[in-house]
Amino acid sequence: MTxxxxxxxxxxxxxxxxxWPGGYWWHWLFFSVVLIGxxxxxxxxxxxxxxxxxxxxxxxxxxxxxxxxxxxxxxxDVIKVLxxxxxxxxxxxxxxxxxxxIVAFVPVALIFAVIPFQNGALLADLNIGILFIVAVSSLxxxxxxxxxxxxxxxxxxxxxxxxxxxxVSYEIPLALSIVGTLLVxxxxxxxxxxIAQDIPFILVQPLGFLIFFIAGCAEINxxxxxxxxxxxxxxxxxxxxxxxxxxxxFYLVEYAEAIAISAIITxxxxxxxxxxxxxxxxxFIVKTxxxxxxxxxxxxxxPRVRIDQLMALAWKFLLPLALINLFITAIQVLAWDNAVNWxxxxxxxxxxxxxxxxxxxFFKLGWGRLEV
Amino acid sequence: xxxxxxxxxxxxxxxxxxxxxxxxxxxxxxxxxxxxISRRNRGNELIWSRERCTGCATxxxxxxxxxIEIITATNAEDNKYEVEKYQVDTGYCIQCGLCVxxxxxxxxxxxxxxxxxxxxxxxxxxxxxxxLESPERPASGYFHPDxxxxxxxxxxxxxxxxEKRE
Amino acid sequence: xxTTEMMTLKTEPFVLNFGPVHPSTHGVYRMRVTLDxxxxxxxxxxxxxxxxxxxxxxxxxxxxxxxxxxxxxDYISPMSNNLAYCLAVEKxxxxxxxxxxxxxxxxxxxxxxxxxxxxxxxxxxxDSGAAFTPFxxxxxxxxxxxxxFEMVCGQxxxxxxxxxxxxxxxxxxxxxxxxxxxxxxxxxxIDELDFFLKExxxxxxRAKGVGILSKEVAINCGMSGPVARxxxxxxxxxxxxxxxxxxxxxxxxxxxxxxxxxxxxxxRIEEMRQSLRILEQASKDIPQGSVKADVPHLxxxxxxxxxxxxxAPKGELGFYIVSDNSIAxxxxxxxxxxxINLSALRDMIKGWKVADLIIIFGSxxxxxxxxxx
Numbered sequence: 001m002t003x004x005x006x007x008x009x010x011x012x013x014x015x016x017x018x019x020w021p022g023g024y025w026w027h028w029l030f031f032s033v034v035l036i037g038x039x040x041x042x043x044x045x046x047x048x049x050x051x052x053x054x055x056x057x058x059x060x061x062x063x064x065x066x067x068x069x070x071x072x073x074x075x076x077d078v079i080k081v082l083x084x085x086x087x088x089x090x091x092x093x094x095x096x097x098x099x100x101x102i103v104a105f106v107p108v109a110l111i112f113a114v115i116p117f118q119n120g121a122l123l124a125d126l127n128i129g130i131l132f133i134v135a136v137s138s139l140x141x142x143x144x145x146x147x148x149x150x151x152x153x154x155x156x157x158x159x160x161x162x163x164x165x166x167x168v169s170y171e172i173p174l175a176l177s178i179v180g181t182l183l184v185x186x187x188x189x190x191x192x193x194x195i196a197q198d199i200p201f202i203l204v205q206p207l208g209f210l211i212f213f214i215a216g217c218a219e220i221n222x223x224x225x226x227x228x229x230x231x232x233x234x235x236x237x238x239x240x241x242x243x244x245x246x247x248x249x250f251y252l253v254e255y256a257e258a259i260a261i262s263a264i265i266t267x268x269x270x271x272x273x274x275x276x277x278x279x280x281x282x283x284f285i286v287k288t289x290x291x292x293x294x295x296x297x298x299x300x301x302x303p304r305v306r307i308d309q310l311m312a313l314a315w316k317f318l319l320p321l322a323l324i325n326l327f328i329t330a331i332q333v334l335a336w337d338n339a340v341n342w343x344x345x346x347x348x349x350x351x352x353x354x355x356x357x358x359x360x361x362f363f364k365l366g367w368g369r370l371e372v
Numbered sequence: 373x374x375x376x377x378x379x380x381x382x383x384x385x386x387x388x389x390x391x392x393x394x395x396x397x398x399x400x401x402x403x404x405x406x407x408x409i410s411r412r413n414r415g416n417e418l419i420w421s422r423e424r425c426t427g428c429a430t431x432x433x434x435x436x437x438x439x440i441e442i443i444t445a446t447n448a449e450d451n452k453y454e455v456e457k458y459q460v461d462t463g464y465c466i467q468c469g470l471c472v473x474x475x476x477x478x479x480x481x482x483x484x485x486x487x488x489x490x491x492x493x494x495x496x497x498x499x500x501x502x503x504l505e506s507p508e509r510p511a512s513g514y515f516h517p518d519x520x521x522x523x524x525x526x527x528x529x530x531x532x533x534x535e536k537r538e
Numbered sequence: 539x540x541t542t543e544m545m546t547l548k549t550e551p552f553v554l555n556f557g558p559v560h561p562s563t564h565g566v567y568r569m570r571v572t573l574d575x576x577x578x579x580x581x582x583x584x585x586x587x588x589x590x591x592x593x594x595x596x597x598x599x600x601x602x603x604x605x606x607x608x609x610x611x612d613y614i615s616p617m618s619n620n621l622a623y624c625l626a627v628e629k630x631x632x633x634x635x636x637x638x639x640x641x642x643x644x645x646x647x648x649x650x651x652x653x654x655x656x657x658x659x660x661x662x663x664x665d666s667g668a669a670f671t672p673f674x675x676x677x678x679x680x681x682x683x684x685x686x687f688e689m690v691c692g693q694x695x696x697x698x699x700x701x702x703x704x705x706x707x708x709x710x711x712x713x714x715x716x717x718x719x720x721x722x723x724x725x726x727x728i729d730e731l732d733f734f735l736k737e738x739x740x741x742x743x744r745a746k747g748v749g750i751l752s753k754e755v756a757i758n759c760g761m762s763g764p765v766a767r768x769x770x771x772x773x774x775x776x777x778x779x780x781x782x783x784x785x786x787x788x789x790x791x792x793x794x795x796x797x798x799x800x801x802x803x804x805x806r807i808e809e810m811r812q813s814l815r816i817l818e819q820a821s822k823d824i825p826q827g828s829v830k831a832d833v834p835h836l837x838x839x840x841x842x843x844x845x846x847x848x849x850a851p852k853g854e855l856g857f858y859i860v861s862d863n864s865i866a867x868x869x870x871x872x873x874x875x876x877x878i879n880l881s882a883l884r885d886m887i888k889g890w891k892v893a894d895l896i897i898i899f900g901s902x903x904x905x906x907x908x909x910x911x
Contacts, residue, residue, distance in 0.1 A: 057389045058674040060397050154554050158576070158892070223669060224740055227893065301385045303740050304667025306893045307576060360379070381737030388734040389671060398678055411710070412692040434835065436603035468606035468698045473706065474835060482692070514692050515707065525712070528685045529678070530719050 031123040035112045043255045044074045053296045086244040096150030101249035104143025107136045111260045116191040118280045129190040141167045151241040159237030163228040169314040174215040176322035177208040180329040194272030202269040203345045207325045207352040209269045220257040223299035262291040407527040411520040413512045414467045415483035418460050420503040424479035427453030431471035439464040459499035481511035558587045565906025576891045581884050588910040596870040601837050609696035612908040617650040618850040620700035626846025626857040627702050631839035638827040639704035640783045648813040654851035655806045656680040658903040665900040704830030745799040749886045749898035759882040763853025764805045769797030775849035787816050799901040836865045876908040
């Protein structure tokens with residue numbers, strides 16, 4: 001084959017048809033329903049874990065009155081939010097204001113289409129799974145910016161500007177840390193990456209995991225990077241002027257993105273659905289919730305960073321580390337046939353420790369106060 | 373931002389929070405478990421004793437808000453004042469306790485109960501027999517040490533209240 | 539327009555209103571901030587949303603009846619307000635306070651300083667974004683202090699405990715054992731808080747070097763309290779002009795040099811440790827005796843004026859009383875600590891960003907009840 005044909009056949013989207021009893025359309029229907037149900041159920045469980053975990057770590061209880069141990073709290077919240085009045089500010093741009101939650105929500109729902117629950121159990125086993133995720137997940141920012149602009153409120157505009165700057169900066173370390181994993185696994189499809197993890201990639205690519213975790217937290221506006229909706233500074237950031245069902249959609253987007261990033265981390269670094277005793281989908285859910293709990297843990301402890309510190313962290317700290325990680329991984333993949341072996345684990349952990357020690361010495365922020 | 377300590381400061385903080393997760397939370401499930409309030413509680417309402425009151429109106433003069441209103445009449449047979457109306461506007465009272473301190477005959481007490489809210493402002497103005505001591509309105513030991521000894525001891529957080537389910 | 543003119547972006551500053559109702563201005567405080575992007579250029583404060591006319595109300599109450607009113611000035615530390623007013627009237631009337639009452643006053647004032655700094659440090663951290671965790675921990679400790687106050691005077695916020703000539707009633711028997719239990723657990727909590735947050739890189743980045751108040755500006759603006767001590771002014775009224783029995787206790791005054799937000803936070807934590815030292819000494823040496831001098835109920839001080847001040851947790855709180863030999867003060871003016879500390883906010887904030895505005899404002903520790911009276 002000629003070079004252009006080689007390129008096209010490798011990077012064009014190929015789809016592995018499933019051997020499903022009813023054929024293609026039953027597979028699609030079943031998985032669409034399961035995915036939507038999965039997303040909503042996991043959001044409810046995630047909010048429950050967050051509120052109870054936050055409470056216990058702050059020496060108080062979380063919600064415990066609605067339902068046994070407070071499991072029905074989210075149901076009560078949804079009913080309350082549905083019954084609220086939908087207020088639109090007078091000078092707001094009506095179409096933009098109405099469309100923003102939808103534009104923010106749809107890409108998040110799309111991400112779940114390529115995450116494997118079991119061997120071969122996904123909605124669409126694309127062979128460019130990761131590329132699809134990275135491409136689609138940046139569309140949420142557009143929704144957030146529409147919300148900030150369409151609200152005719154200076155606080156919302158400040159929050160939306162911060163969000164755009166932060167998300168654009170953190171896309172690059174995010175993508176680069178994923179590429180290290182792709183080199184080791186050899187395929188871009190998420191199911192293939194999970195199958196290739198005889199040793200979980202958190203050991204083989206520790207620096208990649210750290211960078212992905214930090215960049216992922218920054219992408220989804222989660223503490224310590226939640227200055228887009230900073231409660232104490234700009235009241236509520238881009239969703240100040242939203243109430244009722246639109247606010248519920250933004251709230252849902254925030255937690256659904258958190259679950260999506262946790263699911264991606266599980267598939268990429270922790271071994272997805274692999275595990276000894278329990279059924280694979282149960283392992284997947286357990287691992288996702290553990291990663292989400294670590295996110296809750298960092299939220300409870302750490303204060304918020306400032307916007308210029310956020311940008312400096314992305315460009316001066318994470319990006320060079322991601323590039324060096326990619327370089328070293330590429331050398332390892334060329335040197336050994338099977339890059340997933342224990343020597344690579346030891347080498348990579350040593351490299352990560354050394355790099356973090358060296359880079360911490362060199363990393364310094366820029367200016368503090370401007371002269372006015 | 374400088375990471376001179378290689379991010380150790382953040383990890384120390386995270387160890388503190390995760391340790392708190394395994395301790396007992398310091399909360400109290402209100403309607404089922406109630407803590408004992410102070411024995412000298414300057415509670416919601418005022419309690420008056422008709423036998424000891426002589427109508428001297430020292431309390432009304434001392435009250436900074438002017439919440440006490442007394443109307444007396446002379447009683448020539450017993451040679452003392454007869455209190456016709458003793459009215460306290462509990463909504464105007466700031467629970468400072470200066471009236472209890474001022475009374476020379478120990479006829480006023482602060483209230484010990486605290487769940488005495490009303491639905492209408494008019495019901496807050498209490499007079500005469502509504503002000504006497506009764507089981508719903510026990511007297512507190514503010515400036516009355518003999519009553520304070522009989523009340524239960526205050527629960528203190530320093531004695532480590534843990535969440536109890538009774 | 540030439541090509542260069544078309545290609546340069548023009549920006550203009552806009553005015554953002556941090557309104558009276560805001561999650562992190564402590565109370566009802568309004569500021570109109572001129573921003574250029576995220577950088578603050580100018581700040582215009584608007585106060586007066588909590589004005590209740592307390593100075594006028596004091597002219598209509600007796601000298602003893604003003605004390606419940608002073609509770610509501612700085613509602614985070616009412617014991618200090620009561621004490622300042624009583625010091626002023628005792629100076630005016632020449633009343634001597636018995637020993638046991640002086641020791642009880644010192645114990646209550648130092649406990650109140652601990653409680654105030656709990657709230658100050660807790661809200662500084664919650665404003666910087668730590669999801670209310672340090673706030674909850676500090677309120678748990680403040681709860682223990684407020685329980686002790688409730689045992690003594692019956693209320694948890696408006697204590698009305700000090701009287702002209704002493705305190706209102708003696709402490710119950712279980713107060714001193716509970717206080718000694720508290721003095722054992724509190725240092726451990728302060729150490730745990732230091733372990734939690736002193737070296738947190740994100741907090742260091744937010745607070746170190748931010749909002750520097752130089753010594754000259756602090757002296758010119760009339761600062762006092764932890765804000766001034768963090769800028770290097772070594773002045774504490776408990777040592778410079780000792781009132782009550784403070785000259786019998788041994789304690790240090792923590793000062794720092796730079797005067798940024800981190801230094802103010804450190805000064806408050808060290809002050810908490812020194813207060814614990816004073817409490818230990820006071821609770822051991824407390825003598826027996828009466829708790830109130832023999833002062834008539836409706837006191838009539840001789841005509842004249844007097845200024846009584848003390849080291850409140852926020853700074854120097856003073857009462858200036860003019861009397862004309864009647865049962866009510868003729869005029870009572872209050873030196874509002876928080877308002878004078880707030881006057882340096884404009885100098886501190888120029889050139890910093892919106893996020894720093896909140897941290898700097900939180901580190902000065904303002905209560906609007908004192909600003910607006």
